[in-house]
Amino acid sequence: MNDKSDNLLWYANPDSPEGINAPDEITAVLRPNLSVAGWPAEAGSKALENYRPPEDAAVVAHAGKAGARLIGMSRMSELGFGITGENAPRLLSENRCNVFLGTDGMGEARHTAALAGAWGFKPSFGIASTTGVIRLFSSLETIGIVAAAPSHLKALAGALCRKDEFDFSMLHDGLPDFFGPGKAAPPDEVRIGILPEQIDLLDESDKNAFESAVAGLVGKGFRVEPVSFPEYGNFQLVHHVMGAVEAFSSAGKYDGVRYGHRAKTAGNWNEMYLESRREAFGALVKSFLFQGAWFQFKNYPAFEHAARLRAGLIEQTRELMGRVDFIASPVRRGDRDASAAINVDDVYGAFALTIPANVAGLPSLCVPGLVSRGDTDLGLQLTGGHLKDDQLLDFAATHLAGA
Amino acid sequence: MNVSERTGCGTIGPGDTGRTLELFGWVDARRDHGDLLFIHLRDWSGIIQVVFQEAALKALFAGAETLREEFCIRVTGEVVRRLAGTENPGLLTGEVEVTATALEVLSRADQLPFPISEKAMIAGATVSAPANVAEDLRLQYRYLDLRRPSMQENLKKRHRMIKKARDILDEHGFVEVETPGLTRSTPEGARDYIVPSRIHEGAFYALPQSPQLFKQLLMVAGTERYYQVARCFRDEDLRPNRQPEFTQLDIEAAFVDEDFIYFLMEEIVCRMFAEAGVALPRPFPKIAYADAIARTGTDRPDLRFGMHFVHATDIFSDTAYTIFRQIVRRDGHIIGINVKGQSEALSKNILQNEYAKQIVPGFGGKGMTWMRMTDGKLDSNIVQFFSQAEQAAVIDRFGCEDGDVLMIIADPSYDVTTRVLGQLRLHVANRLELIPEDTWAPMWITDFPLFDPLEDGGVTSTHHPFTAPDRIDFDPSDTADLLNLKSRAYDIVINGEELGGGSIRINDARVQEKIFAALGLSRNEAAEKFGFFLRALAYGAPPHGGIALGIDRMVAMALGVSSIRDVMAFPKNRSAYCPLTRAPAVVSREQLDELGLFKAVQTEKDLKAYEQSMADTLSRVSRIGINDGERQTVENAVSRAEEIAEAVLSIPCENPPAFSPIRLENRTRPGKTPSVHPASTDGKLLSNAPETSGDFIKVAGIIEH
Incomplete structure (x- = not known):
């Protein structure tokens, strides 16, 4: 395994050297929570120490068939909770690859894109296979695609979002058509909603940056209007409670029996789990897992109630997406650094703008170069209606590419 | 309607x-x-x-x-x-x-x-199949789990079996008497569940481990034939098939002897099993404890199959094989089993690398010797050390024929030799599927020793101190004599599982005092622990005896279900936790104050320790240890979770919960052939295991022994 400081890749594919050979070649780095047969896939955690999956994740196989050249894996946050310590943005911005494939459970792929000045896409929940994807959140997390070029993004979205008979959580009907004729409406028919409750989270500099971007959108002829969403604050509460419980449940499989780290001192079965898992998880993820354990064991009604609130949020976003085509916001807040978050509240604070799409299962896109706070690109986030992924990508490619 | x-x-x-x-x-x-x-x-x-x-x-x-x-x-x-x-x-x-x-x-x-x-x-x-559903989820939604017809059927069958026992006992003149649930903690047996008293601050009740003393008091009281379907509570270490509370059919009768109990219980047990469609063979054979150990290494023998022990120490009294010679010189034992006709299934590799090196040491044995019979001769890596006479004696004693495999344990301790070989016998039988299905082997185990030796040279009761000895002319200070005493106790064992046990009790206060003296209890200590009971024995207690049967285990066995939780309506899980009600749960400071439980822990540090114990509780139930450096972070996170929960619950909402953004639907994969993933057959799925041994994944021992 490569672990040299001069090499940004956490794992380099010995059969395929780093670097982009031609602009139209897809040169991809993977987050090591996507399985590639025989490659290490530790998902940033000691809990998966030395784990080498027996086969490719379905999406990895699709990417290969679509012509992507896999050059290696990046460094990732523990189990993909946030992007603490990740280096994918640097790999992209230094042109060491032009595509990054990972996951998006609270906005990780969109943040990576915004930090790299690239395009980032989280598809609707239920249209991309998660077979072979090491996820933390079962109902919140999808794959995530980041690409320097919008054409690569669309090509990969089409290639990766397809049925998988081994993934029983997928939808089979009403799926978006990524290969059909473009669906971009003329600008004056496009309605873009702004949620004042979301924009209220921004500091003055971010607000100014976003207002300039909105002015640019209005200038292009789009109908931009504020649409109130009084329950916006519920998105974060719901994600935090349900996310913690889902993470706790997912992490249950890291017991040091079939794979991963096992403590040496274990006397009996119980101790083996307790000690192995004590050593396996870092403080950030462990704190989050304990929150999940608390909801699960000590306050299950809070979890169930969060799921009730989620039903309300899904219904209201569905209703909202009947009135507007997309919701716009920045991807990230200039005053929060997701890659440096060290406690659970920091992580949630950094991802406050991207979480709603995960809670409601909506497609969401990061468009680079439109929301700038000084030299910093905050990323323009466009969120579309459920299963209207094709419409979202077509719109952005037609009207916002090359901005 | x-x-x-x-x-x-x-x-x-x-x-x-x-x-x-x-x-x-x-x-x-x-x-x-x-x-x-x-x-x-x-x-x-x-x-x-x-x-x-x-x-x-x-x-x-x-x-x-x-x-x-x-x-x-x-x-x-x-x-x-x-x-x-x-x-x-x-x-x-x-x-x-x-x-x-x-x-x-x-x-x-x-x-x-x-x-x-x-x-x-x-x-x-x-x-x-419901077997694929996580058991904790089933228990959390037990009211849905119980809707399954098979679970309803279990409850109905359980009812029929208990009703049958009640009917038979009623026919024999027994009356059902309820004994207290809140009683006094007594020092014998397992750990008690204790219940703090608000009125008597600082004092505690205990939940009964069994109605033992009360049923004996009923005998003193002249309630000549008593029974009860009794709930019992024991705070014991966790085991997969053990519950903190369980139900036993508790029976006691005055002016009876062992034969009465044997007859009555065989009647009850056979007719209870018959309710579940199982015909048990009667009468149950009686096997003395010492015979059971000598033949199977356990007082719960599974006699559905053979492979009884063959004692061979004398054959090797003068052997050239060093290991055996040393064992014999230390007055040790060489005992084996003959696994008939299984030499193909038990390859040399399995015998040497799995059994001798892994499995037998796991049972606590130092090693295992094996031989196979091929072409009329013994064959193994050590046969060369045995004389022709020794080999001939082995062949004769074990009844060897071609294809047989001998597995032999040798150890200075009789207890170790028999116990390890007993576990080995079961392991081999299970592995080679030598236990016939739909066969029932009920039996009585009798003639238990009254006392077991303690390491400090003293003795302790094998069952409990109220069990009658087979003779009363013993000297309480003569340990050797005490260890020779037999008790008038009996266990019912079916298919290797103990379903219940009991004894004829001591009804003479003077004999009881001798027993306490043998146990090293002074008159004062005995009075402190069992005073009320000893008083009662002094008022003309009749000869009496009884038994208790574990209902949950018996129903599970009769219905052929592996878990006793499947025959209980609302069991705890394997961690003694109830996912449905989430019991046990932390109670408020006010409740503890009211019970006076904080009187003893009033220092600032102790209070803090109580408040911080949530992280430790979660650590234990979720089996994630906390490093010292992380403790504060984890505790803060748990406090934060409490705030978030409060915020969530304060928002009114009546929607049905959405656990996923899409409606999940049951869907069947196309095609009719079962799909077998190649990684599950070529070993790749398990190739990442952190500790392996040959073809096995190694894990730490389960708590059960």
């Missing part, structure tokens, strides 16, 4: 054809054919298929289309015979169906956490 007009879904047959019936129950399954909608309607008598026809009843059909699994409904309809070829032999009512004319939804059901239906709607189709 006219209760008397209701017809049980499972009682409808061809004889009802043409009748219009009113049915109540739950939607077990549904199948939508566009213009026809079929449902399985289930109540606890069984399942009937109901058909909704679009053409006939448009409005009704629209209502029926909204039906989902486990809606509670009322249906009126006419019984018709199914068309030839559409019968469902999987249903007792499978020759008929009901054509619905009216439908009322009595109550709706949320999306189910797991499937409940156990009956396929189409003959020959399979339904998902």
Whole structure:
């Protein structure tokens, strides 16, 4: 395994050297929570120490068939909770690859894109296979695609979002058509909603940056209007409670029996789990897992109630997406650094703008170069209606590419 | 609702054809054919298929289309015979169906956490097995889990078995008497569950581990024949098939002897098993404890199969084989089993690398010697050390024939030799599937030693200190004599499991005092611990004896279910936790204050320790240890979770919960052949295991021994 400081890749594919050979070649780095047969896939955690999956994740196989050249894996946050310590943005911005494939459970792929000045896409929940994807959140997390070029993004979205008979959580009907004729409406028919409750989270500099971007959108002829969403604050509460419980449940499989780290001192079965898992998880993820354990064991009604609130949020976003085509916001807040978050509240604070799409299962896109706070690109986030992924990508490619 | 007009879904047959019936129950399954909608309607008598026809009843059909699994409904309809070829032999009512004319939804059901239906709607189709559902999820939604007909059947059978015992006991003049649930903690046996008293601050009740002392007091009281279906509580270490509370059939009678108990219990046990369709052979053989150990290494022998021990120490009294010679010189034991005709299944590699090096040491043995019989000769890596006479004696003693495998344990300690070989005997029998199914081997184990030796040179009761000895002329200070005493205790063992035990008790206060003296208890100590009971013995206690049977275990065995939790309505999980009610739970400071429980821990540090224990509780139940450096972060995170929960619960909302952004639907993979993933057959799936040994993944020992 490569672990040299001069090499940004956490794992380099010995059969395929780093670097982009031609602009139209897809040169991809993977987050090591996507399985590639025989490659290490530790998902940033000691809990998966030395784990080498027996086969490719379905999406990895699709990417290969679509012509992507896999050059290696990046460094990732523990189990993909946030992007603490990740280096994918640097790999992209230094042109060491032009595509990054990972996951998006609270906005990780969109943040990576915004930090790299690239395009980032989280598809609707239920249209991309998660077979072979090491996820933390079962109902919140999808794959995530980041690409320097919008054409690569669309090509990969089409290639990766397809049925998988081994993934029983997928939808089979009403799926978006990524290969059909473009669906971009003329600008004056496009309605873009702004949620004042979301924009209220921004500091003055971010607000100014976003207002300039909105002015640019209005200038292009789009109908931009504020649409109130009084329950916006519920998105974060719901994600935090349900996310913690889902993470706790997912992490249950890291017991040091079939794979991963096992403590040496274990006397009996119980101790083996307790000690192995004590050593396996870092403080950030462990704190989050304990929150999940608390909801699960000590306050299950809070979890169930969060799921009730989620039903309300899904219904209201569905209703909202009947009135507007997309919701716009920045991807990230200039005053929060997701890659440096060290406690659970920091992580949630950094991802406050991207979480709603995960809670409601909506497609969401990061468009680079439109929301700038000084030299910093905050990323323009466009969120579309459920299963209207094709419409979202077509719109952005037609009207916002090359901005 | 006219209760008397209701017809049980499972009682409808061809004889009802043409009748219009009113049915109540739950939607077990549904199948939508566009213009026809079929449902399985289930109540606890069984399942009937109901058909909704679009053409006939448009409005009704629209209502029926909204039906989902486990809606509670009322249906009126006419019984018709199914068309030839559409019968469902999987249903007792499978020759008929009901054509619905009216439908009322009595109550709706949320999306189910797991499937409940156990009956396929189409003959020959399979339904998902509940075995695949995590048990904690089943226990959390126990009221749904119990809706499964097989679980209802378990509860009904359990009821029938207990009722049968009550009937027989009633026939024999026994009366059921309830004994207290709140009692005094006594020092014998397992750990008590204790209950703080508010009125007597600082004092505690204990929940009964068994009604032992009370039932003996009832004998003193002249209640000559007592029984009780009693709930017992024991705070013992966790084991997979053990519950903190369990039910026993507790029996005691005055002026009886062992033969009365044997007769009565065989009658009860056989007729209880008969309720579950199991015919136990009678009479139960009686096997002395020492014989059971000598033949099988355990006082719970499984005699459904052979492989009884063969004692061979004398054969090797003068052997050249060093290991055996040293064992013999230390007055040790060489005992083995003959695994008949299994030399193909037990390869040299399995015997040497698995059994001798891994499995036997795991049982606590130092090693294992093995030999195989091939072409009329013994064959193994050590046969060369044995003389011709020794080999001939082994062949003769073990009854060796070609294809046999001998597995031999040698150890200076008789206890180790027999115990290890006993575990080995069971392991081999299970591995080679040598235990015949549908065979029942009940027995009595008798003549237990009254005392077991303690390391400090003293003795302790093998059962409990009220068990009568076989003779009373012993000297309480003569340890050697004490260890020779037999007790008048007896256990019922079926198929290697102890289902219950009891004894004839001591009814003479002077004998009881001798026993306490033997146990090293002074008169004062004995009075402190059992004073009230010893007083009672001094007032003309009659000779008496009794027994207690573990009902949960017996029902589980008779019904052929592996877990006792499947025959209990609301069991705890393997961690003694109830996922349904989330018990045990932390109680408020106020409650503890009221009980005076904080009086003893009033320092600031202790209070803090109590408040911080949540992180430790979670650490224990979720089996994630906390490093010292992380403790504060984890505790802060847990406090934060409490704040978030409060914020969530303060928002009013009545929606049904959405656990996923999309509606999950059951879908069947196309094709009819089972899909086997290659990684599950080529070993790749398990190739990442952190610790392996040969073809095995190594894990730490389960708590059960």
